Amino acid sequence: MKLSHCKLLRKQQLMLLEYFVLEVTARFAADLLDIQPNSAALFYRKLREVIVHYLEKEAHEIFGGAIELDESYFGGVRKGKRG
Secondary structure, eight states, X not given: OOOOXXXXXXXXXXXXXXXXXXXXXXXXXXXXXXXOHHHHHHHHHHHHHHHHHHHHHHHHHHTOSOXXXXXXXXXXXXXXXXX
16 A cells, blocks of 8 residues: 555655654644645545554454453552542
């Protein structure tokens, strides 16, 4: 899977990818690159979809067999009065 149908320039795509890795918001990245915020948000969404695709593909290879789970309890009694 790859990004397709993107009308942004290649240089803008690479800069958006760099900002995505640096965890810059789409709106702020759009301001920095002087593009529409919706374009940056769409590009970020497409990046997330590509990442999910490859993570799911990898998960099927890793967890191909049977998986055994044990019962676990996380947390504890909450302190203080409730209600």
